[in-house]
Amino acid sequence: MPPAPVAATEPLPTDADGIEAYNNQMASIFSKLSLDACEFCGRTFKPESLVKHLKGCRGPAMKK
Numbered sequence: 001m002p003p004a005p006v007a008a009t010e011p012l013p014t015d016a017d018g019i020e021a022y023n024n025q026m027a028s029i030f031s032k033l034s035l036d037a038c039e040f041c042g043r044t045f046k047p048e049s050l051v052k053h054l055k056g057c058r059g060p061a062m063k064k
């Protein structure tokens with residue numbers, strides 16, 4: 001299990017800049033936890049999108 005986000009145990013910021021930074025941090029953590037990486041090309045998708053992607057994935061992008 002990953003450790004709980006440190007910020008979750010800290011007091012919430014009260015100034016606008018602090019709140020924005022906090023929200024960005026939480027969004028970043030959430031997106032990392034909720035996205036799955038394609039095992040072929042390494043791109044990340046929402047779980048339901050990854051299922052669709054895997055059907056058409058041809059591996060790492062090839063330069064033409």
Ligand SMILES: [Zn+2]
Binds near residue numbers: 038040041043058
């Ligand atoms: Zn892929």
